[in-house]
Amino acid sequence: MSPGCGSKVVLNWMRRSGQRALTEGRRLARVGRPTHPAQHRFFCTKTTIGFRQQMDHTIPPKVYKWTPGDLISENFKLGDNGHVCVVLNRQIQVPAHVVTLLWKNAALRCAVDGGSNHWRNFVVDQVLSKHSKDEPASAPLEPLDVITGDFDSITEETVDFFKTTPKIHTPDQDATDFTKAIAVLQPVMAQRKIQDVVVFHDTSGRLDHVMANLNTLYKSQKDNCNVFLLSGDSVTWLLRPGKHTIKVPVDLVTTQRWCSLMPVGATAHNVTTTGLKWNLYHAQMEFGGMVSTSNTYATEFVQVETDANLIWSMGAYEFEDKVRQMPKS
Numbered sequence: 487m488s489p490g491c492g493s494k495v496v497l498n499w500m501r502r503s504g505q506r507a508l509t510e511g512r513r514l515a516r517v518g519r520p521t522h523p524a525q526h527r528f529f530c531t532k533t534t535i536g537f538r539q540q541m542d543h544t545i546p547p548k549v550y551k552w553t554p555g556d557l558i559s560e561n562f563k564l565g566d567n568g569h570v571c572v573v574l575n576r577q578i579q580v581p582a583h584v585v586t587l588l589w590k591n592a593a594l595r596c597a598v599d600g601g602s603n604h605w606r607n608f609v610v611d612q613v614l615s616k617h618s619k620d621e622p623a624s625a626p627l628e629p630l631d632v633i634t635g636d637f638d639s640i641t642e643e644t645v646d647f648f649k650t651t652p653k654i655h656t657p658d659q660d661a662t663d664f665t666k667a668i669a670v671l672q673p674v675m676a677q678r679k680i681q682d683v684v685v686f687h688d689t690s691g692r693l694d695h696v697m698a699n700l701n702t703l704y705k706s707q708k709d710n711c712n713v714f715l716l717s718g719d720s721v722t723w724l725l726r727p728g729k730h731t732i733k734v735p736v737d738l739v740t741t742q743r744w745c746s747l748m749p750v751g752a753t754a755h756n757v758t759t760t761g762l763k764w765n766l767y768h769a770q771m772e773f774g775g776m777v778s779t780s781n782t783y784a785t786e787f788v789q790v791e792t793d794a795n796l797i798w799s800m801g802a803y804e805f806e807d808k809v810r811q812m813p814k815s
């Protein structure tokens with residue numbers, strides 16, 4: 487099985503994507519917005535176990551504002567240039583109507599290797615479920631723009647199903663297909679000024695894949711690129727060093743849904759939070775030491791100031807119940 491691939495395909499696809507950007511003017515779902523305050527000089531106190539020291543910051547922390555409600559509720563607020571949807575090789579657990587809306591509003595749509603098998607199932611299920619309920623057929627889902635990967639998981643049937651979709655072969659076995667997909671997408675995103683990537687993934691199954699997917703968040707970090715992992719019941723993304731404000735949907739506060747801050751990979755020496763039930767104050771976080779799991783909210787606005795990367799993950803309301811009603815494919 488050898489799907490069409492090669493540098494010519496990449497170039498043609500990128501050229502077409504760029505051209506479309508000039509004519510389309512799609513809207514951007516800007517979930518995270520880094521801002522750059524004027525530089526000033528200030529001091530902060532770092533408290534770790536056993537010592538306290540003064541840190542002289544000549545560079546102020548970067549400020550980030552996140553509104554995950556735009557992503558996990560039905561209120562998708564869209565900006566100017568759209569977002570990217572990426573499908574990984576796991577069954578899609580995000581409720582169908584959320585997937586459909588995110589897909590419809592996307593500016594670019596990509597399936598990663600075996601993810602294209604799951605996308606094919608999703609497309610077929612959508613048509614069959616309308617048919618079985620005698621509902622009028624809705625507009626077909628927008629086509630995939632590209633399938634990437636080493637192509638060890640895409641089936642012949644799926645290749646055939648998506649025969650007109652450009653396929654970009656990324657054979658390197660020193661990086662995951664997901665990491666390579668983001669690397670393929672980033673130049674096009676930069677060209678079209680798209681910042682947000684919404685990834686349909688799942689946390690069940692192989693732990694190494696889950697860890698590798700978190701690693702991709704680290705590997706793909708750029709000022710102009712936010713990658714959000716969306717599963718059946720959670721949203722996960724990377725908080726870079728800086729000052730973050732996360733606006734939490736009120737339902738999640740009232741229902742006391744879970745949230746967590748995880749120092750994956752490196753120690754964070756100075757983490758201060760407000761708005762959580764269990765807050766941190768100039769705290770050190772690391773594996774083997776303190777990680778903040780099973781936390782929840784005290785208010786609608788959570789602030790996290792950190793000197794190192796942290797993974798933020800939060801329960802997404804309504805998802806779990808809807809997923810239980812979905813047929814497994």
Ligand SMILES: Cc1ncc(C[n+]2csc(CCOP(=O)(O)OP(=O)(O)O)c2C)c(N)n1
Nearest residue numbers: 599635636638639658659660661662663664
């Ligand atoms: C030190 C090291 N460990 C492991 C690997 C193997 N490896 C890392 S990423 C990768 C590709 C994984 O492909 P992906 O499609 O993401 O996952 P799959 O389901 O095919 O395993 C491989 C083979 C390596 N190259 N180097």
Ligand SMILES: O=c1ccn([C@@H]2O[C@H](COP(=O)(O)O)[C@@H](O)[C@H]2O)c(=O)[nH]1
Nearest residue numbers: 574575599600639662663664691692695
């Ligand atoms: O159990 C899994 C398997 C895969 N993934 C993600 O999907 C891509 C593509 O996987 P393939 O097996 O090559 O089709 C992989 O890079 C992982 O990011 C996963 O999350 N869980």
